[in-house]
Amino acid sequence: MYQYFLAAFLVVFSMPLLAHPKLDKADKFRLADPQLSASLLAQIDTGDLDAQEQFRYRYIETYLSTFEGDLKATLAQYLRLLDDMPVSPLRVRVLQSTLAIASYAKEWRTSFELADQLDNLLDQINDPTVEPEAYKGLLLFYINVKQTDIALVYAARILNHKDAGLAVKCFARTLRNEINLERGTADDNAFHSAINLCRDADEPFFVSSNTVHLFKYYLQEKELRKASVIAKDALKKVDDVDFIYLRSSFLVAYARLKAAQQNTEEAEQLARQVVSLDPEEQYKDSLIRAYKLLSEIAVDQNAFEAAYEYTVSQNRLESSFHNEQVAQSLAIQQARFDLRNKENQIELLDKRNALLTTESKLVREQVQSMVMALIIAVIAVVSLLYWSFRTRRLQTRLRTLATTDALTGVYNRGFFADKGRELLKNASSSGKPVALIFFDLDHFKRINDTHGHQVGDWVLREVVNTVSALCIVNKHYLGRIGGEEFGVLLDNSNVDAAMVFAEKCRKAIHDIDTHISGYHFSVSASFGVSDSGQVGHNLDNLFAASDLALYQSKKYGRNQVCPYEANEPA
Numbered sequence: 001m002y003q004y005f006l007a008a009f010l011v012v013f014s015m016p017l018l019a020h021p022k023l024d025k026a027d028k029f030r031l032a033d034p035q036l037s038a039s040l041l042a043q044i045d046t047g048d049l050d051a052q053e054q055f056r057y058r059y060i061e062t063y064l065s066t067f068e069g070d071l072k073a074t075l076a077q078y079l080r081l082l083d084d085m086p087v088s089p090l091r092v093r094v095l096q097s098t099l100a101i102a103s104y105a106k107e108w109r110t111s112f113e114l115a116d117q118l119d120n121l122l123d124q125i126n127d128p129t130v131e132p133e134a135y136k137g138l139l140l141f142y143i144n145v146k147q148t149d150i151a152l153v154y155a156a157r158i159l160n161h162k163d164a165g166l167a168v169k170c171f172a173r174t175l176r177n178e179i180n181l182e183r184g185t186a187d188d189n190a191f192h193s194a195i196n197l198c199r200d201a202d203e204p205f206f207v208s209s210n211t212v213h214l215f216k217y218y219l220q221e222k223e224l225r226k227a228s229v230i231a232k233d234a235l236k237k238v239d240d241v242d243f244i245y246l247r248s249s250f251l252v253a254y255a256r257l258k259a260a261q262q263n264t265e266e267a268e269q270l271a272r273q274v275v276s277l278d279p280e281e282q283y284k285d286s287l288i289r290a291y292k293l294l295s296e297i298a299v300d301q302n303a304f305e306a307a308y309e310y311t312v313s314q315n316r317l318e319s320s321f322h323n324e325q326v327a328q329s330l331a332i333q334q335a336r337f338d339l340r341n342k343e344n345q346i347e348l349l350d351k352r353n354a355l356l357t358t359e360s361k362l363v364r365e366q367v368q369s370m371v372m373a374l375i376i377a378v379i380a381v382v383s384l385l386y387w388s389f390r391t392r393r394l395q396t397r398l399r400t401l402a403t404t405d406a407l408t409g410v411y412n413r414g415f416f417a418d419k420g421r422e423l424l425k426n427a428s429s430s431g432k433p434v435a436l437i438f439f440d441l442d443h444f445k446r447i448n449d450t451h452g453h454q455v456g457d458w459v460l461r462e463v464v465n466t467v468s469a470l471c472i473v474n475k476h477y478l479g480r481i482g483g484e485e486f487g488v489l490l491d492n493s494n495v496d497a498a499m500v501f502a503e504k505c506r507k508a509i510h511d512i513d514t515h516i517s518g519y520h521f522s523v524s525a526s527f528g529v530s531d532s533g534q535v536g537h538n539l540d541n542l543f544a545a546s547d548l549a550l551y552q553s554k555k556y557g558r559n560q561v562c563p564y565e566a567n568e569p570a
Helices: 005-012 021-028 034-042 051-068 071-084 089-104 108-125 128-144 148-159 166-183 188-200 204-220 224-241 244-260 264-277 284-300 304-365 369-403 413-430 444-451 453-474 495-510 539-555
Strands: 434-441 477-482 485-491 525-531 561-563
Touching: 021 034, 021 051, 034 051, 051 071, 051 089, 071 089, 089 108, 089 128, 108 128, 128 148, 128 166, 148 166, 166 188, 166 204, 188 204, 204 224, 204 244, 224 244, 244 264, 244 284, 264 284, 284 304, 304 413, 304 539, 369 413, 413 434, 413 477, 413 485, 413 539, 434 453, 434 495, 434 539, 444 453, 453 477, 453 485, 453 495, 485 495, 495 525, 495 561, 525 539, 539 561
Parallel strands: 525 561
Antiparallel strands: 434 485, 434 525, 477 485
16 A cells, blocks of 8 residues: 655655755756756856755755665655754754655664654644655555554645645545555545645646545545546556556456456456566565466366465465564554653653752751652662563563454464465474364355444454364464464374364354354354375465465355365366
């Protein structure tokens, strides 16, 4: 969703300030023609510039260094400029650019500090005309650190601001629509409104983006006729802006539409085009969807070897994508923790300094000196113990977030995969088998649509509690693979033993009493089983084999257990 962060930064921050004519022109062309902008700067004698113009000269010079590719050097240059600059509207502009570079360079601690400075600076200068652009920078930042609730606040501030122009409102409405689409709270009127607004603002990139996301919305809502109507228009707009991420994101959705319309040949061609567009695998989310579709098509065509290869590619990318997301999330959390810890240390030092001052006065007065000294020592020790306790709690919380699924409390996909690799490595040395069960709840979307997501969440937790009880007794490992799909790792077990255990789980799930949820409905699951004796001690192979077996279970009636068989028909 947010892959064009740096591109957006380069087109977003442009608040012209009237001053020196050549300086104005260099500022105007710094994005459209960086070489011309640099040439104009070279013609300016900095000795003829006043203090404010010299700061602006340095800002444009630093901005142009972005195109040289060394973002660390550019960030250092921006920070030196900020150290020298006074409070002014130009400082707001420099802070916006610095925040964007720091975020894109993944300097999270610096980013959070800059975001706080930018927000505080707006209160200091009290200039409403610079607020919409500053809010734009903060909106981008909080999207990049996945704090979308805060991002939506800044989007609303822009849209309600009397000094916000069409371009900045187009930007805010576009990103708000993308957030709502990802959350499942979007509506088509919002997309149409954004398209009209961005067209009036002469922002073709955001017109294209909103059109693509409207297409995805119709696809998500199963309104295939409406999706078909706007597909060609969306494709034309994507071609006009020629941005790889937007193109691949649209094409994989377009392929899904073709598949839903039973146009398998075109769906396969579009999915292959997505793969060929991104040989360096920069946009993994689109590639994962493309490989998943190609695998489904191959299975339907009885091309199981091709399906297996596609599934292996899909699993590899999903694992890599998950690891990247976890690493970034942990880095962001650590940056926030470090910043909070630093603030607490400063606050603690301030308190200790105040106490030392008080102690000095009391010593000079020779009144109750020993009592005050003891009080100061106790406060310092208690404060240090308190922050040490909080630090340990935060670290424990971070470890939990990195390894468990928030809704069900079982292993998340990343940690479940790590556990699988560990078991397979040990099993490879000892010659013992490892089995893997994949199971997927049948018609789970129907439960959500009929009874609501709260009941759906209750079902997921109840299923996990039921299967966990069996896993604990047998010392097996349960994890949530994604959505309503789960996996069980069985150490020192072959496919026959896993089939017996899977059947127990299937029956236990089928026997769940749903009356406690306030509704009466049945719950069932389909199971796919494989072991390392069939596919070797490789996690991707084991995942792919169980996934194919699960597909067979779904295909032949659901609520059953199917083993993996290498030559099993589709």
